[in-house]
Amino acid sequence: MGRAVSPVFADLAGRVAVVTGGSGSIGAATCRLLAAQKMRLAVVGRDEVALRRVREQVREDGVEAIAIAADCTDPAAIAWLRGRVASELGPVDALVAFAGGNGAPHASVELPVEQWRRTIEGNLTATFLTVQAFLPGMVARGRGSVVTMSSSAGRAPARANVAYAVAKAGVVMLTRHLAAELAPAGVRVNCLAPSAVHNAKLDRQLSPDQLRTLGRSFPLGRIGEPSDIAAATAYLASDASSWITGVTLDVSGGKVIP
Secondary structure (H helix, E strand, O other), rough: OOOOOOOOOHHHHHEEEEEEEOOHHHHHHHHHHHHHOOOOEEEEEEEEHHHHHHHHHOOOOOOOOOOOOOOOOOOOHHHHHHHHHHHHHOOEEEEEOOOOOOOOOOOHHHHHHHHHHHHHHHHHHHHHHHHHHHHHHHHHHEEEEEEEOHHHOOOOOOOOOOHHHHHHHHHHHHHHHHHHHHHHOOEEEEEEOOOOOOHHHHHHHHHHHHHHHHHHHHOOOOOOOOHHHHHHHHHOOHHHOOOOOOEEOOOOOOOOOO
């Protein structure tokens, strides 16, 4: 089966992007593709070693990039992040809010309230705080693209724990609400909802045969690759999608068809 090709969106060259969750597999692939478009990047996450690695990778494309360790559930940290990006890179054209996680299965009747709160904070609240911090600059300039991260778990009941599913469903509605509110200001807000995406964790948990079996459960015959999500992000960040807002794109190999 085919894999995502590397798209080219010439309008992105020279623009500034902030990518939270940039130290993860999807975030890192997204940073590399945006760098290939010659965007200037702020790579944001919690793993400082991984952040520095991604920063050096994207600098190989000759683009300006900074790595910033920040907790996206902390309003003060987000405010500091916004200030540093403004001073070192300038106004933000594309905000890619991918921070989140903690979707491992867990029986709902046994889910600790602390895990519920942590998962809601880490996925839904983190997305809200990140977007809220950068929106004033986009509104003032009358342009900007925001891309949020949901999941197939937020689109249909699945094996993920209930807190993660609810948080990711909340990201979908947050995206739709902001898109309607901000469209008159020229700011677009869209969402991606991936299903199973290949990463190091899956390689540790599943054998090659199990991975192939998992892939065959998808109508398109394979699991996703980080490059699939990166390509969709670049499209939504670019002017190629200038008449699209409020959309949740199910990058799920046909697993989720609304």
